Amino acid sequence: xxxxxxxxxxxxxxxxxxxxxxxxxxxxxxxxxxxxxxxxxxxxxxxxxxxxxxxxxxxxxxxxxxxxxxxxxxxxxxxxxxxxxxxxxxxxxxxxxxxxxxxxxxxxxxxxxxxxxxxxxxxxxxxxxxxxxxxxxxxxxxxxxxxxxxxxxxxxxxxxxxxxxxxxxxxxxxxxxxxxxxxxxxxxxxxxxxxxxxxxxxxxxxxxxxxxxxxxxxxxxxxxxxxxxxxxxxxxxxxxxxxxxxxxxxxxxxxxxxxxxxxxxxxxxxxxxxxxxxxxxxxxxxxxxxxxxxxxxxxxxxxxxxxxxxxxxxxxxxxxxxxxxxxxxxxxxxxxxxxxxxxxxxxxxxxxxxxxxxxxxxxxxxxxxxxxxxxxxxxxxxxxxxxxxxxxxxxxxxxxxxxxxxxxxxxxxxxxxxxxxxxxxxxxxxxxxxxxxxxxxxxxxxxxxxxxxxxxxxxxxxxxxxxxxxxxxxxxxxxxxxxxxxxxxxxxxxxxxxxxxxxxxxxxxxxxxxxxxxxxxxxxxxxxxxxxxxxxxxxxxxxxxxxxxxxxxxxxxxxxxxxxxxxxxxxxxxxxxxxxxxxxxxxxxxxxxxxxxxxxxxxxxxxxxxxxxxxxxxxxxxxxxxxxxxxxxxxxxxxxxxxxxxxxxxxxxxxxxxxxxxxxxxxxxxxxxxxxxxxxxxxxxxxxxxxxxxxxxxxxxxxxxxxxxxxxxxxxxxxxxxxxxx
Amino acid sequence: xxxxxxxxxxxxxxxxxxxxxxxxxxxxxxxxxxxxxxxxxxxxxxxxxxxxxxxxxxxxxxxxxxxxxxxxxxxxxxxxxxxxxxxxxxxxxxxxxxxxxxxxxxxxxxxxxxxxxxxxxxxxxxxxxxxxxxxxxxxxxxxxxxxxxxxxxxxxxxxx
Ligand code: FES
Ligand code: FES
Numbered sequence: 001x002x003x004x005x006x007x008x009x010x011x012x013x014x015x016x017x018x019x020x021x022x023x024x025x026x027x028x029x030x031x032x033x034x035x036x037x038x039x040x041x042x043x044x045x046x047x048x049x050x051x052x053x054x055x056x057x058x059x060x061x062x063x064x065x066x067x068x069x070x071x072x073x074x075x076x077x078x079x080x081x082x083x084x085x086x087x088x089x090x091x092x093x094x095x096x097x098x099x100x101x102x103x104x105x106x107x108x109x110x111x112x113x114x115x116x117x118x119x120x121x122x123x124x125x126x127x128x129x130x131x132x133x134x135x136x137x138x139x140x141x142x143x144x145x146x147x148x149x150x151x152x153x154x155x156x157x158x159x160x161x162x163x164x165x166x167x168x169x170x171x172x173x174x175x176x177x178x179x180x181x182x183x184x185x186x187x188x189x190x191x192x193x194x195x196x197x198x199x200x201x202x203x204x205x206x207x208x209x210x211x212x213x214x215x216x217x218x219x220x221x222x223x224x225x226x227x228x229x230x231x232x233x234x235x236x237x238x239x240x241x242x243x244x245x246x247x248x249x250x251x252x253x254x255x256x257x258x259x260x261x262x263x264x265x266x267x268x269x270x271x272x273x274x275x276x277x278x279x280x281x282x283x284x285x286x287x288x289x290x291x292x293x294x295x296x297x298x299x300x301x302x303x304x305x306x307x308x309x310x311x312x313x314x315x316x317x318x319x320x321x322x323x324x325x326x327x328x329x330x331x332x333x334x335x336x337x338x339x340x341x342x343x344x345x346x347x348x349x350x351x352x353x354x355x356x357x358x359x360x361x362x363x364x365x366x367x368x369x370x371x372x373x374x375x376x377x378x379x380x381x382x383x384x385x386x387x388x389x390x391x392x393x394x395x396x397x398x399x400x401x402x403x404x405x406x407x408x409x410x411x412x413x414x415x416x417x418x419x420x421x422x423x424x425x426x427x428x429x430x431x432x433x434x435x436x437x438x439x440x441x442x443x444x445x446x447x448x449x450x451x452x453x454x455x456x457x458x459x460x461x462x463x464x465x466x467x468x469x470x471x472x473x474x475x476x477x478x479x480x481x482x483x484x485x486x487x488x489x490x491x492x493x494x495x496x497x498x499x500x501x502x503x504x505x506x507x508x509x510x511x512x513x514x515x516x517x518x519x520x521x522x523x524x525x526x527x528x529x530x531x532x533x534x535x536x537x538x539x540x541x542x543x544x545x546x547x548x549x550x551x552x553x554x555x556x557x558x559x560x561x562x563x564x565x566x567x568x569x570x571x572x573x574x575x576x577x578x579x580x581x582x583x584x585x586x587x588x589x590x591x592x593x594x595x596x597x598x599x600x601x602x603x604x605x606x607x608x609x610x611x612x613x614x615x616x617x618x619x620x621x622x623x624x625x626x627x628x629x630x631x632x633x634x635x636x637x638x639x640x641x642x643x644x645x646x647x648x649x650x651x652x653x654x655x656x657x658x659x660x661x662x663x664x665x666x667x668x669x670x671x672x673x674x675x676x677x678x679x680x681x682x683x684x685x686x687x688x689x690x691x692x693x694x695x696x697x698x699x700x701x702x703x704x705x706x707x708x709x710x711x712x713x714x715x716x717x718x719x720x721x722x723x724x725x726x
Numbered sequence: 727x728x729x730x731x732x733x734x735x736x737x738x739x740x741x742x743x744x745x746x747x748x749x750x751x752x753x754x755x756x757x758x759x760x761x762x763x764x765x766x767x768x769x770x771x772x773x774x775x776x777x778x779x780x781x782x783x784x785x786x787x788x789x790x791x792x793x794x795x796x797x798x799x800x801x802x803x804x805x806x807x808x809x810x811x812x813x814x815x816x817x818x819x820x821x822x823x824x825x826x827x828x829x830x831x832x833x834x835x836x837x838x839x840x841x842x843x844x845x846x847x848x849x850x851x852x853x854x855x856x857x858x859x860x861x862x863x864x865x866x867x868x869x870x871x872x873x874x875x876x877x878x879x880x881x882x883x884x885x886x
Contacts, residue, residue: 010821017828018816018835020763020803027762106757107748176767176775176829176863225765225829226863258768455827455864621823625865629826632866657772657861665854665867 004464004474005686008621012474013223013459022223025195026180026255033182034063036244036254037109038237039099039116040263041091044650045125045298045329048089048098048118056101056115061108063248065116066100066240072247074209074239081300083332084209085236086243091120092299093331094127094651095263097236102244102252125329127650129270129295136293136324139303148311148377149318154287158278161287162354166275166347167717170643171268173336174662175454177225178261179235183242184251191218194238197231198491199450199484205234206242221482224454228633229335230265231454232493237264262655266334267643269294271306273347277354278318283361283369285316290348292323297332301325304333304340309425310348311377312585314370329650335493337633338693341426342700346637349422349701350716353708362405363705364395364421375583383428383579383682386613387587390676394421394611397672398591407712415595415604418710422698424588428615428680428689429496430579434487434572435504437466439512441559441566443541445470447479447508451489451501456692457622458497464618465502465686469509471538487570495586495690498618500573503684507571509538515567516543520553527551575684582682586689588612590631590698594706601722603707605635606669608699613676615689620675623691627673630695636663637696638703639719732796736761737805745792752776752787754795755802763803763832767861774860777833778802784840786859803832806839814880815839815873824873826864834860838874847878 016022053065071086085097099116103109126132138145155161183192190210196202199219207214224231237254245252256264271294278287292306307321356363371388374381395401403419404410410417435449447466453459459479467474480486489501514533520526520543528536528545537546544552559567593607610631617623640661646653654660673695680687700718707725708714715724729744736759745754752769755761755778767775769788776787779801806813812820815838825831834857841848841856848856853874862870 010823011825013828014820014825015812015816017825017831018803018812018819019807020761020832022828023762024765024829026766027756029760105746105749106753107746111748174863175827176765176773176861177827178766178768224827226827228863255766258770258772457826622826625823625826625869628866628868629864630866656770657768658770662861662863663866664861665857665871668867671866671868 002468004468005618006616009460009464009474009619010621011457011460012463024177024223024225025182025193025221026253028182028193030182030184030251033251033253034102034104034248035106035109036100036102036241036252037113038097038254038260039101039113040095040260041098043091043120043122044094044127046091046120046122048091049121050119051099052117053099056112059108059112059115061104062112063102063104066244067098072243075211077208080205080208082234083236083299085240092297093263093329095260097240100240100244102248125650127328127330127645128647129272129326129328132326132328133293136326139301139323139325143305145322147320151287151289151318151320154318155276155278155289158286159281160358161276161278162351162358163276164351164354164716166273166350168271168343168346169718170270170645171336171637171641172262172643172660173228173230174657174660175226175228175230178256178258179231179237179265180255181238181241182251182253183245185246188212189216190242192238192242193220195224195231196221197224197227197452197454197493199452199482200488201491202234202238203484206238209239210242219484221452224452227454228337229339229493232491233266233334235265258657259655262643262652263331266332268336269304269333271343273306275347275351277351279355279359283359283366285314285370286318288314288316288319290321292344294325295328295330295333296325298327298329300332302332302334304335306340306344309341310344312375312583313348313372313423313425315372315376316370338426338697341693342637342697345422345425345697346700346718349698350704353420353705354714364391364400367391367423378583380581380583383582383584384615384678384680385587386676386678387589390587390589390611390613393674393676394589394591394609397674398609400591407709412595414598416598416710418594418596418706418708420702420705420709421589421591422702422705424590424612424694424697426495426586426690426694426697428499428584428586428683429494430499430503430575430684431490431496432572432574433489433500433504434570435501435508436487436568436570437508437512438566438568439470441556441564443556444476445472447477447505448486449481449489449501449504450484450486451481451497452492453481454492456626457619460622461498461618462501462505465505466509469506470512471540495692495694498688499684499686502686502688503573504571506685507573508569511569511571512567513538515569516555516558519558519562526553528553578682584683586614586691586694588694588698590702592702592706594703594710596707596710596725601725603639603720605703608671610695611674611676612691612694613678614691614694615678615680615683616687617675617677618688623675624673626692627695628671630692631671631699632663632668634696634699635667635703637718638700642719730793732793734795735799737801747793749792750788751790751792751795754792755787761802761804765829765832767829774837775830775833777836777860779836779840782843784837803835813839815842815877818873818877818880822869822873822876824865824870830860830862834862834870838877842878
C-alpha cells in the first residue's frame with residue numbers, strides 16, 4: 001500500500017510561488033547586467049539592403065548594436081538547423097531579428113531599437129498554406145505512409161460514407177512568462193539562465209553554436225512560467241544573449257516582448273485535413289482515409305505527425321493516414337500542447353460525429369461499435385486500456401442517455417443547447433532519464449535530475465516518488481531540477497516526465513536500498529542475512545524485510561557505524577524490453593454541453609465531463625489541475641485562438657494578448673475531471689502514462705460536435721467564432 | 727534623460743530613488759529593488775501578472791510610470807507574508823492548488839487580496855470579476871476561484 005503515491009499533496013514549491021520567491025529566467029540577480037532588445041524585420045522575405053545603426057549607437061546608454069555585419073558567426077551544425085539570428089542579410093520570416101541593441105537599462109535599449117534604420121530588398125513571399133497545396137510534399141523521414149488494407153476500394157464500396165475537410169489556424173502557446181535568458185562568461189565558460197523545457201538541449205545547442213565543449217556550458221532553469229512546447233526547441237534568443245555577453249564581456253539579459261514571442265519560438269502549424277470514412281450499415285468502420293497538410297518554414301522541416309495517433313483509435317481494416325508539408329515564408333512551427341493529436345483528432349472525431357448522423361446512430365454508440373480491443377496499427381495487445389470505462393462513466397456522469405439525437409432539439413429560451421462527445425488519445429512515452437539521490441545519515445535526502453517543471457508539478461511528483469521509495473516523509477526530501485550540473489533528463493515534453501524521470505528516481509532509490517543492504521550484510525549477524533535487494537524496503541529509517549518487518553536494521557545507525565555521512569547513487573532508467581511487445585496509449589472521453597445564442601451565434605461551454613485513463617495517478621491534486629488546464633486549452637482552441645496572418649505583408653496582425661484570445665475565467669464554467677486508474681505493470685515501474693496533453697485532445701471536436709447538435713451547423717474550421725454560426 | 731527623485735513606500739519601507747521618467751513601476755520593482763515576485767507577462771496592460779497595490783488599490787505596474795508613484799504606498803507579493811506567516815490568500819492558493827507554473831500567481835493573489843480587503847465575503851461572481859483582469863494559461867481558473875473562496879472563509883486570518 002503506497003504511503004504517498006496517489007494521495008493529494010500540495011505543491012512542494014508552492015510557498016516559493018505564492019510568496020514571489022520562485023525565480024524565473026529573467027529574475028536572477030547578476031551584477032553589471034546589460035539589457036538587450038531585439039529589432040525585428042518588417043518584411044517576410046528578401047535581403048537587408050542597408051542597415052544604419054549610427055543614431056541608435058549615439059543614444060544614451062547604448063553599449064553596442066549588433067547586426068549581421070558585426071555579429072560573430074555561429075558554428076554550422078548539420079544536426080541542428082534551428083534558426084540562428086544575425087548570421088546574414090537574408091530575411092526568412094517577418095519579425096525576424098535584424099539587430100540587437102544592448103544598453104545599460106531596458107528602457108534605453110528599447111528606445112534605441114527604434115532608431116535602427118533598415119532598408120530591404122523585398123522579395124515576393126508566400127505565407128498562405130492554402131496557396132501552396134500544389135507543392136505539398138512528404139516529410140523526408142517518411143513516417144506514417146504505411147497503408148493498411150485497401151482503403152480506396154473499401155471506401156468506394158461502403159454503403160455509408162462521409163467526407164469533409166477541416167481547418168486549424170496557426171496558434172501560439174502564449175505561456176504567461178515571456179522567453180528570457182541571462183548569460184555571462186567566465187573565460188571560455190558560459191553560464192546561462194534560460195526559460196527552457198530541457199537544459200541539456202540548450203546546452204548542446206549553445207556548445208555547438210560557439211564551438212566549445214558541452215561541459216563548459218551551464219544552463220540553469222529552476223522555474224518556467226508555462227511553456228506548452230514553446231521552450232522545447234532551441235530558440236534563437238539564448239545564442240544571441242550569449243553572443244552579446246561574450247562580445248561585451250559582461251552579463252546580458254534578453255526578454256522577448258509579448259509581440260516578439262509570436263515570431264520567437266514557433267507555433268501550431270496551419271493544418272488542412274481531409275477525412276473520409278466508410279462504414280457498413282451497422283456502423284462498423286470499413287475505411288478511414290485521413291490526409292493532412294500543414295506548413296513549415298522555408299529553411300527547416302518540421303511536422304507534428306498530425307495523423308499519427310488517429311491510426312490507433314478505431315478498429316478498421318483499411319486505413320491510409322498521411323501528412324504532407326509545404327514551405328511558407330514564416331518562422332518554423334513547433335510542438336504545441338498535444339501536437340498533432342489534438343489537430344488530427346479534431347478532424348477524425350468531427351468526422352465520426354458526421355458518420356453517426358449519416359448512420360443515425362448515437363455518437364457514443366458508434367465509438368463503442370468500433371472500439372479497438374487491440375492496437376489496429378500493430379496488432380499488439382494494449383498494455384492497458386480503460387477507454388470503454390471512460391466512455392461509460394463519462395456518459396453516466398454527464399447524463400448522456402437523456403440526449404435527444406436530432407440537432408436543434410434542446411433549447412433554453414434564446415439559447416440552443418447541444419451535447420457532443422469525443423475521444424482523446426495520447427502516448428505513454430518513456431525516454432532514458434537519470435537521477436541522483438544522496439541519502440544523509442541525518443535522515444534527509446537530496447534528489448536531483450536535470451528535468452524541468454513547466455507547471456505540471458514535477459517537483460512535487462518527484463518528491464512523492466522519492467519519499468515513497470526511500471521510506472521518508474516528503475518534508476525530508478529536497479528535489480532539485482533544471483540544471484545541467486544534475487544528471488541528464490529528457491525534454492519535458494510529450495507528457496513523459498513522470499514516466500521517465502520518475503522511473504529514474506525510483507531506480508536510484510532502489511540502488512540506495514541495495515547499497516544499504518550490502519552494508520548491513522557485511523555484518524555477520526545481520527538480521528537481513530540472505531535477503532536480496534528486492535526483498536527489503538526502507539521505511540522510516542529502517543531497512544526491513546518486506547515479508548517480516550520485525551527483521552530490520554536501522555539504516556542511519558548503519559551509515560554512522562560505517563562512518564558514512566551520506567551515500568549517493570545515480571541511476572539511469574530506460575524503457576523496458578517488455579514494452580516492445582505491447583501497444584501503449586493513454587485515453588480519455590469528453591462530454592460537452594454548449595449553449596449557442598440563436599441570434600448572436602455566441603457559444604458558451606456550460607458543462608464538461610472529462611474522464612481519462614492514464615495509468616496510475618501520482619498526485620491527484622496536480623493531476624486534476626493538469627486535466628482542467630487541458631480542457632480549457634481545448635476550449636480556447638475550439639472557440640477563440642487564431643494567429644491571423646495578413647498574407648499581403650506576410651505578417652502576423654494580432655501578436656498580443658489583446659487580440660490573440662486565450663480563455664479568461666468567464667469562459668470556464670463547469671468542468672469535472674475524473675480518472676479511471678489503470679493498473680499497468682508494463683509501461684514503466686511506476687505504472688504512469690502521459691496526461692498533460694491528453695486533457696485537451698478530444699475537446700475541440702467535442703465542442704464542435706455539441707455546436708452541431710445545438711444548431712445543425714457543422715463547423716469544420718476552427719475557431720468556432722459567432723460569424724460562422726450566423 | 728533627467729532622473730527624478732521620488733519617495734515611495736514599498737512593503738512598509740520608505741525609499742527615495744532616482745528614476746528615469748520612462749521607468750515603469752514594474753521595472754522599478756523588478757530591476758532596481760529586486761522585487762521580482764511581481765511578474766512581467768505582457769508589458770502592455772493585458773495580462774495582470776504585474777498587479778500590485780498602490781495605496782491599497784490593484785494597479786498594473788507595467789503601465790504605471792514610477793514617477794507617478796511619488797509619495798505612494800506600494801504593496802507587492804513580497805509584502806503579504808508577515809513574520810514568516812503566509813497571508814490567508816497565499817495560504818489558500820497553496821492548499822487549493824490555485825497555481826501551476828506560478829507565473830500568474832502573484833498577480834492573481836494581489837487582485838484577490840485587494841478584493842477581500844474591500845469585500846470580505848464576496849460572491850463567486852464578485853470573485854470572478856475581481857480577477858477578470860488576470861490571465862492564467864495553466865490552471866483553467868477553477869482552482870483559483872476556489873482558492874479565493876477558501877481564503878474568504880479563513881476567519882482566523884481575517885483581522886490583521
Ligand atoms: S505585465 Fe502588466 S498587464 Fe501584463
Ligand atoms: S499558473 Fe501558469 S499562468 Fe497561471
